[in-house]
Amino acid sequence: MKLLDRTLRTYLLYSALVMLVSTPVFYIVIERLFIEDVDEALLIRKGDIQRRLGEFPSQRALMNWHDAVGNTFFLPIGPRTPKQDSIYDAEYPEIIDPFTTESEPFRELATRLNYQGQPFQLITRISLVESEDLLQTIVLAQIALLALLLLGLLWLNRRTARKLWHPFYETLAQLRQYRIDESRPLILPVSDITEFAELNQTISGLTRRSHQAFIDQKEFTENAAHEMQTPVAIFQTKLERLVQTQPLTNEQTALLGSLNGVTARLSRLNKSLLLLAGIDNQAHADPEPVHLTDLLNGLIDQSIETVIAKQIELVRTGFEEGVRLQINRTLLDTLLSNLLTNAIRYTPTNGRIVIGIQPQVVSIANTGEPLTITQAQLFARFGKGEAQTGGVGLGLAIAQKIADTCGYSLTYQYTNGQHQFVLWFG
């Protein structure tokens, strides 16, 4: 859940609660006010009538009198006539048409009045229908206003929050794209909010130091490999001359033979390290149109003797498609060559290799036993499985590094007894 939504959710919950509680409370308060108002009106009316009692000519006229709608009239004293002013709720049927009557709420005042020394009961009442309508309208309007206020607040809050957090999201987006091997520094937005400014400063410092550490390490690898090159070269040429000296005893020959093998391995290791260190320098240099079919056929030709010697069935699919890519040829060559060499190396005798070309995809699959190492180790430098071969253990690391640097993705999976490497371009 996003931070913005999390804070908004709390607001929303609180607002809903306030609305839920406030509406009935509000209703009750307003209603009470109304009732008080009506009661006051009833008492005023009673006072009016009391003052004007003298205007009635006789008791009979008094008993027959009522106001225009029949809501005020006199009654003789009965057993239930209250002693003092008594105001209460009452309901009377109202005839809407000849067939329907509706009960209508009233506020009623029953009291005693003296006329010519004789007590009479005065009944007067006020309908609550209109006031209830008014009350409803007021409450509705109130709710509408409250809702409007709430929505407005939510909207404003969201807007300001989004604006407030904008630098944070910007930083996040930048970080997501950041690669430690890129020479381009991380440019983070300037923020006048202290927390974000500090965050950006910290991240900038961190990435700068990481990048520097990365560069140092890379340079060290490169320099170490370079510095090793000349001694290895001298060693190899001396050894080559030593091999030519005559006569050689059997013991010397055997020793020289071993030395030759070890030197070749040392030399390959050295070249691989140099290559690994140098990939960044030329990842984006000299792209040229590369015909995938031709390139792969060329690589297969290079190793065809091993394929034949191990009686491997080699299947090519999609080679007739003629897929072309705009790419650095040397790097792609190295990448695919490493994958192919790897496939041939680990395919058992009588095994099968399937090489497939699709637009934007090259897949190389070979039969073989499952890995004895994890996938991470598979692509790691010097990560070799139990199967001992003459490899130096850098082939797949180089392939992965080239794929990363060029923005391709290289994936591995083992299904149906097949190791499959898939290279996605683009």
Place this chain on the structure above:
Amino acid sequence: MKLLIVEDEAELAADIIAYVAQEGYRCEWAATFSAAAEKIVLYQYDCVIVDITLPGGNGLDLVRTLKKLDTQTGVIIVSAKDALTDKVTGLQLGADDYLTKPFHLAELSARLQSVVRRRYFGGRTEIQVRGLIIRPDARQVFVAGQPLELTRKEYDLLLFLVANPGRILTKEAIAEHLWGDNMDQADSLDIIYTHVKNLRRKINERGQTDGIKSVYGLGYKFELS
């Protein structure tokens, strides 16, 4: 044939000189950039073997100077620098070939002969050895006037052996010559054996002795006589 070796490592230069001198080349050595620059302007060489990283300058500038002088001199770059980028630059400047350290002397010798053939005989030269006639420009081999059908690898192997007569070519040098760095050592040794066997059989079938000797535990050797 006169060569100039431009290499600041005295030991390596000595090895190169000792090896190619046996092929009948006269070698001169320059250890620094300025010494080399002086020599290439003053004297005429058939081929210059130049290291890129030199005290006092970049070997690529020597290549530029050579090309400006418009000489016929062949150029082989031998470099310890970042192979991929320098290789492209070097070849674009007009160098004939490029070798990355470490390299086999036998490989350097073969490349040297190839450059010399291309430069001075327009590639149209024949190598006559032990009843074989090899035409490198057409990649053809003749025995008693009849073409000998060889696979590409067999041909490459034969030419490599012929380029280093009387010397032991280690299996490692042969593997690197035939397949570059891509080949597995374990696999390549068997395959080299198969290629040598087939090559010898094809030559022997035509009634010639092949002159290829197996040197147990080390490699193979081509005897001139």
